[in-house]
Every structure is written in C-alpha cells, then in structure tokens.
Amino acid sequence: MENNRILDIENLVVRFETDDGIVRAVNGLSLQLEKGHSIGLVGETGAGKTTTALSILRLVPDPPGVVECEKLSLDGRDIISMPIKELEQIRGKDVSMIFQDPMTALNPVFTVGEQIAESIFLHEDVSRAEATRRAIDMLELVGIPGERANEYPHQFSGGMKQRVVIAIALACHPKLLIADEPTTALDVTIQAQMLDLIRSLREKYSTSLIMITHDLGIVAEICDEVAVMYAGSIIEKGTLEDVFNRTKHPYTEGLFNSIPNLNDRKAMLTPIQGFTPDPTDLPSGCAFWPRCPYACEVCKKEQKDIRISDTHYVRCSRYEEKDFRINRKEIS
Amino acid sequence: MARKKKKAEVSGQKQYKKRSIAAEVWRNYKKNPSAMIALVLVVIIVFVAIFAQFFYDFKKDIVKQHIKEKFQKPSAEHWFGTDNYGRDVFTRVIYGTKYSLSVGVVAVAISCIVGVTLGLIAGYYGGFIEDLILRFCEVFTGIPSILMGVALMTAFGQSIGVLMLAIGLVYAPMYCRTTRAAVLPVRDQEYIEAARVAGVGDLGIMFNHVLPNALSPIIVQVTMGVASAILCASGLSFLGLGVPIPMPEWGAMLSEGREFMRDYMYLTIFPGLAIMITVLSFNLMGDGLRDALDPKLKQ
Numbered sequence: 001m002e003n004n005r006i007l008d009i010e011n012l013v014v015r016f017e018t019d020d021g022i023v024r025a026v027n028g029l030s031l032q033l034e035k036g037h038s039i040g041l042v043g044e045t046g047a048g049k050t051t052t053a054l055s056i057l058r059l060v061p062d063p064p065g066v067v068e069c070e071k072l073s074l075d076g077r078d079i080i081s082m083p084i085k086e087l088e089q090i091r092g093k094d095v096s097m098i099f100q101d102p103m104t105a106l107n108p109v110f111t112v113g114e115q116i117a118e119s120i121f122l123h124e125d126v127s128r129a130e131a132t133r134r135a136i137d138m139l140e141l142v143g144i145p146g147e148r149a150n151e152y153p154h155q156f157s158g159g160m161k162q163r164v165v166i167a168i169a170l171a172c173h174p175k176l177l178i179a180d181e182p183t184t185a186l187d188v189t190i191q192a193q194m195l196d197l198i199r200s201l202r203e204k205y206s207t208s209l210i211m212i213t214h215d216l217g218i219v220a221e222i223c224d225e226v227a228v229m230y231a232g233s234i235i236e237k238g239t240l241e242d243v244f245n246r247t248k249h250p251y252t253e254g255l256f257n258s259i260p261n262l263n264d265r266k267a268m269l270t271p272i273q274g275f276t277p278d279p280t281d282l283p284s285g286c287a288f289w290p291r292c293p294y295a296c297e298v299c300k301k302e303q304k305d306i307r308i309s310d311t312h313y314v315r316c317s318r319y320e321e322k323d324f325r326i327n328r329k330e331i332s
Numbered sequence: 333m334a335r336k337k338k339k340a341e342v343s344g345q346k347q348y349k350k351r352s353i354a355a356e357v358w359r360n361y362k363k364n365p366s367a368m369i370a371l372v373l374v375v376i377i378v379f380v381a382i383f384a385q386f387f388y389d390f391k392k393d394i395v396k397q398h399i400k401e402k403f404q405k406p407s408a409e410h411w412f413g414t415d416n417y418g419r420d421v422f423t424r425v426i427y428g429t430k431y432s433l434s435v436g437v438v439a440v441a442i443s444c445i446v447g448v449t450l451g452l453i454a455g456y457y458g459g460f461i462e463d464l465i466l467r468f469c470e471v472f473t474g475i476p477s478i479l480m481g482v483a484l485m486t487a488f489g490q491s492i493g494v495l496m497l498a499i500g501l502v503y504a505p506m507y508c509r510t511t512r513a514a515v516l517p518v519r520d521q522e523y524i525e526a527a528r529v530a531g532v533g534d535l536g537i538m539f540n541h542v543l544p545n546a547l548s549p550i551i552v553q554v555t556m557g558v559a560s561a562i563l564c565a566s567g568l569s570f571l572g573l574g575v576p577i578p579m580p581e582w583g584a585m586l587s588e589g590r591e592f593m594r595d596y597m598y599l600t601i602f603p604g605l606a607i608m609i610t611v612l613s614f615n616l617m618g619d620g621l622r623d624a625l626d627p628k629l630k631q
Contacts, residue, residue: 059528063459084533092531104522109544119530168530 006176006208007033007056010071014051014232016064021280025051025065027232027287033225035175038202038209040219042255043229044276049212052229053178056210057091058082075175093123096169098198100181102161106153112164113139113149119171138167142197159190163197170201177202178210183218195221216255220244225311228252231277231287238312245331248306248314250292253328286317294318294326360624367620373613381433384426393423395578403596412602415585416592421599424580425606431581432610435496435574436562440554442500443561447507448543448550454508455515455546456538466512469505477502478567485573495574499561510553514546521545548625555618559611566607582607 014026026048033039041049054060055067058079072079075094079087096119099105107115116135121128136146142163153161162182169177179198183191199222202209211223219226220240227237228249236249247253254272261267274291277283286303289295298317306319318324361367388394398418406413412421454465472480477499484498518524519542527541566583568574575581577588582603589599 057529059525088531088533090531091529097526097529099522099526101522105526107523107527107541107545109547118532122531165526168526 004035005032005073006035006037006075007031007210008071008073009052009056010069012052012055012067012069012072014048014055014060014065014067017066018064023279024282025232025279026055027282029229029233031227031234031237033176033208033210036206036208037225038211038223039225039227040223041210041212041227041229042214042216042219044214046276046279047229048232049229050180051232053097053180053210053212056176056178057095057097058087059091089123092119092174093172094174095176095178096172096174098162098165098169098177098179098182101185102158102165103185105165106161108153111150111152112144112156112167116149116164116168116171119168123172135167135171138171139164141201142167159186159193162186162190162194166194166197166201170205170207173205174207176208176210178212180212181214182211183215184213191218198222216244216259228255231282232279233287233315235288235315236313238308242309242312246308246312247326247328247330248308248312248319249316250294250326251288253326254291256328286315294324357621357624361620364620364623366616367623370613370616370620373609374617377429377433377610377613380426381429384430388423388427390427394419394427394580403592406598413596413598415589415599421585421602424585425582425602428580428582428585428603428606429610431492431575431579432562432565432583432607433558435492435499435565435581436558436614438496439499439503439561439565440557442497443503443507443557444550444554446500447504448511450504451508451511452515452538452543452546455512456519456534456542458519462512465508469508472502472505473509477564478571481564481568482571482573485568490573490576492575492579495565495568498568499564502564503557503561507550507553507557510549511546514549515542518542518545549622552618552622552625555614555621559614559618562607562614563611 009029009031012026012029012031016023016025029048029052031039031052041052043049051060055069055072056074056079058067060067067080069080074090077090079090082090106112110118113132113135116138117128117131120126120134121131124131126134132149136149139149140146144160144163144167148156153164156164162185166182177198182198183194186194195218198209201207209222211219213219223240225237225239226243227234228243228251229235230251236243236247236252238246243252247256251272254270257270258272260269272291273293277287277290283290283300285298285300286292286295289299292299296318298320302317303315304317304320305313305315306317307313308319361371396419398414401410401414401418402416404410404414404418410420410422412425415421415424450465450469454462480502481495481498484501485494488494488498524537524541527537532541565574566581566586569581569583570587572584572587575584577584585603586600586607589596589603593600
C-alpha cells in the first residue's frame, strides 16, 4: 500500500511571513495519490492550490515562505530532508509541472527545441545531439511538426506554446505531473485539445497527475478523484462520483450552484455570498463559516474531518449531527 | 547529424525560416544611418588596430628618431607631418590604434566580467547580498574615475596591463548596476520558475536563463564602455600615467605635442581627431544598438 503511493502529504502548513503579517496559505493539508491516478485540486483563487504544488517541489520562495509538515514523500522518498542536489535531479525528472500561462512559461531567447532538449540533457545520460533528436520526437508527439524545433517561442500561437510546455514537462517521462491551470489562458476549443493531449500522454506513460484548476468541468473530464480546497485546506475529497453526485460540503455545493445551467437559461445564478477570507486573518474554527448558510455556533469553534465512505471525506462539523443534510440532492 | 536527417525527411514540406533575435536586431539596426556609418568606422578601426603591426615595423617606423626631419608640415610624404623627433605622425597615429583599442576592449572585458557577475548575483539572490554589493558599488562610483585610475596606476606601477586593470576596475560598478537592473524583471518571470521546476541549478539559471534575457542593456553598455575606457586611457596617458613612452598611444602623443602646440598644432590635432572619431563611432554604435534592442521601438 505504502509503495503504491506516488505522493504522500501529511499535515502540510505553508505560511509567508511578510512585513504586513503572516499569510497562512496552506493550513494542515493532507493528500495521498496512488500511482497512475489523477486528482483534481479545485478551489477559488488564493485557496492555496499553487502553493501546495510548489511545496511538493520545495520551490516555495524562502524567505518569506515557511513550509512545515509531518510527512512529504514522493514515490517513497522524503522531500523535506532531501539535499538540494538530489532535489534538482528529481525536479523535471520525477515531477514536472505545466504552467498556467504558456505566453510567459517559455524562455524567449531559446528555440523551443533547445528548451525541450535542455530538460532531457540535464536528467538523462545522453549527448546533446541525442537530446535534440528526442526533443524533436517529443514535439511531434504533441502535434507540432518537428522542423519547427528551430523556431523561437514568439513564432508560435498560444495553443502551440502550451503544447511545447507540455512537451517540456513530459520530455523525461515524469512519474508525477502537476498541471497548474493548464487551460486557463486558452480558449475553449484549444482547452479541449489540451485535455485530450494530456490524457493520452498520461495513459501512454502512466503518469500520475495533479490537475489544479477552478473549472469543475475539466476535473470531470480528466480526473479520478477530486479534492476541493478552501482557505488552504482540503474541505472535501472523494472520487468523481462522491463529490459530484453525493456532494457533502456546503462550499462544494456553493461551487456547483455557481455554474450556469444550460437547461434553464433564465435561472438566476446563486453565487456564494461574501469573499474568500483574508489569509492573514483567517476566521476561527471552520474558515468557511462566515459565508456558510448552514453555519452554527459549533462551526465558529472547531472543524472535524468526517468520513462518509472509504473514498469520501468531508471537513464539516455539522455532519456529526445524524440527520444533517445540505440542500443539493444526491444523484445516484 | 540526427537533426539533419530529420530535416531531410520532412523536406518537401514548407520550411520555416529561423528568425533569431540577432537577425531581428540587425534588421532594426540597418535602418539607422548614423549607426551604420559608425559601424563601418568601427570595423575600419578594428581592422587598422589588428593589421597595422604587419605593415609597420615598431623599431624602424614608430620609435626611430630622425632629428633632421623634425617638425615637418603635413605633406605628401608625411601626411600628418613629423613630430619633435622627426617621427611620422600618421604612422604613429595608425599604429597607436592598437594600444587605444586594446586598452579599451580589455578594460571593458575586465569590468564586464567583474561587474556582470556581481550584478547577476545581486539581482538574482537579492536580500543581504544585494545590499552588500550595491553599497560597495556606490562607494566605488563615488570616486571620480580619473582619480581612481591615477591612484591605482601610482600604486601598481606604470604599464599597459595595470592601465587595463585600473580602468576595468573603475568601470566595473557601472556594469554591476546595469546588470542588476536588467536582471530584476527577468528573475520573476515564469520561465525562470519553469527552469527551476525542470531541475536546473542556481548557476545554470543565472548564466543560461537569466543572463541571455538581460543582455541587451549590457551590450549597449559595453559598446559605450569601450568609448569611455579609451577616453579614460588617453586621459591617463596624457597625464603621463598611462601607456609608457615611447609607445605611440594617442593620449601620450597629445601630451607630447602639447608643448609645441603654439607652433605645430598638427601634432595635437591628429591624435585628438583619432580619439574623437573612435569614441564617437563607438558611442553612435551604442546608440544604434540601444534603439535596435529596445522592444518599445519594435513594431
């Protein structure tokens, strides 16, 4: 069981100690991911999704960032105590990342071929020529003609740049791929292409995937599991069916209610009231209580992880009450 | 090889032309006539500096005195006239290009290596290291360059090597600050983060990813820097602290000619013109490069 986990995070805390106060970006996050599985990390802007991803690579800027956790292991190896040299070998080789904005994620002074080859050259014992050859193969794999390897990023369109970014990320066949909102900067038709591409390449190399997004549709498309984040912790986690059809947490319910309904175009959206809490000044107890329609006195003091089933758990104290239900109907 | 084979395979399809940044810059540079003239002059000056030594013999043509022929006016035989020892001024000016230019280039290389490295470290790491380096630079820039040069030359003795080193050190803080300023916006770009994610180490990121993107202001500074280094070297030689006599350095020739300026002004005019043209060419070239590299002017 242990060995089958690509990623094991136990009680991760990340805070940024700035002059204006301590920003609590991630608060007690635990996450396990089986090999070959994919998980969607969903949440609003500022929920700590990207910070979590950067902690896995130990790339949280320090100072001001402080990372603490009970356990952070990648494929059975402890990341926290690992020396920098080893970390640099793991980055790009075992774990790699796709960035949100392909316009800025490529270095403007190198050709795309050079950029893909660099990653291969760094991590694998191959000659420059061999690395270049494999870079061209990689380009063709993501659907770009190989002879364009000699071109610079500014000669590519946004969608093609994102293909290049994906090629770089997968060049060394990583065990874990972190996609940080890979489709946010692209238009919808290209989004679908990118998701297809990521899915097919993932199947080809049996890569595990963490998909960071705020788009529930993308999660439904590509992930096995979903973790919903709010104010730096996971408030509900389960399989796709668990979270989509048997929604438990009031915040997840709020997210689903904020999606326009195509069948009833005149229906008003019911957004979640209020704003995400200020991470320098989080509310006591459950961070969601000031916005939660079901909040009661208990919520202001504490939050509890309640296990619904083997795969599904929710962080909401109200589920201690036997007959507590949220309004959203379960779909079976 | 593998790449060529791949290319051959896809021949027949449309070949995309590689349009590098250098080509782009050249395209912009060509549009600037004064910069083009400057470039031609710089090429000629460099050519002269390299090849003059093959046409003239140092002992026979440059330093050998012909007292009988002293103070001759410019003529067909002696284009720029002869000096107080009867040496041909034209030959000496031409031959002197080597000294002025090599001092300029080597001095700039020294200040570039020192300054760019420090600036890169300061800009990339930030924090305490940055403060330390910047304060150090400020102390150095506070001292006038000629004064600093004079101090270093008197401390380490008079030779061309020391002159190069002195000028190099004097201008290093300027490169440090230019580099740091150019590094700051690049450091926080996403592709730097991406390089870190790909497992590139700090040194690799600094020199392979940050530096190429911060290069344009440094290139401009270098071209302009050659001009100011030549001027500084000539100034020091004029004060008798630069290139030792009897080497035909332009500043030293000015200094020698100064005594006879009232009667034989061509002794100072020609070396002065040489300095002026060289410095002007490098400065105009720097201007042109800056315009060509400036993304704001790109259409």
